[in-house]
Amino acid sequence: MKKIVLTMAVAFSTLIASAQFMAVTTIDQPADSTEWGVNSFTDNLGLGYAINDCVTLGVVKNGEDYDLFGRYHANGNIYFSAQAPTEELLDNLTVGVGYSVILWGNLNVEPNYTMRLEEDSEGEFNIGLSYRF
Numbered sequence: 001m002k003k004i005v006l007t008m009a010v011a012f013s014t015l016i017a018s019a020q021f022m023a024v025t026t027i028d029q030p031a032d033s034t035e036w037g038v039n040s041f042t043d044n045l046g047l048g049y050a051i052n053d054c055v056t057l058g059v060v061k062n063g064e065d066y067d068l069f070g071r072y073h074a075n076g077n078i079y080f081s082a083q084a085p086t087e088e089l090l091d092n093l094t095v096g097v098g099y100s101v102i103l104w105g106n107l108n109v110e111p112n113y114t115m116r117l118e119e120d121s122e123g124e125f126n127i128g129l130s131y132r133f
Helices: 002-017
Strands: 021-027 046-050 055-062 065-073 078-085 094-099 101-104 107-116 124-132
Touching (some): 021 055
Antiparallel strands (some): 021 124, 046 055, 055 065, 065 078, 078 094, 107 124
């Protein structure tokens, strides 16, 4: 029993030590351009885990709720994203494409275009930030 617990502890610590976590946010532009504040950056704050070089999965704050998000990093700095609430996943699915520009070290600026998968849904252009640690 001690060997199993020790083996699981070593495996778990190795998983965490080699992990690539990523903090993401989307910058919200206030309706009144004079009211920029911390909320513009923290309303859509999220944390992701890079499973491999191409796939990142995580959770992101969406107002008062939390959504699940996933990214597929394609060739170069281009990525495809999907975001869905924890309830009614496919009914409110949002998909998008973006480009990650290295700003400084592991800090990236990410312009992206997202849209809901509904009829007559218009997409929106967003600016995001990400940091890999």
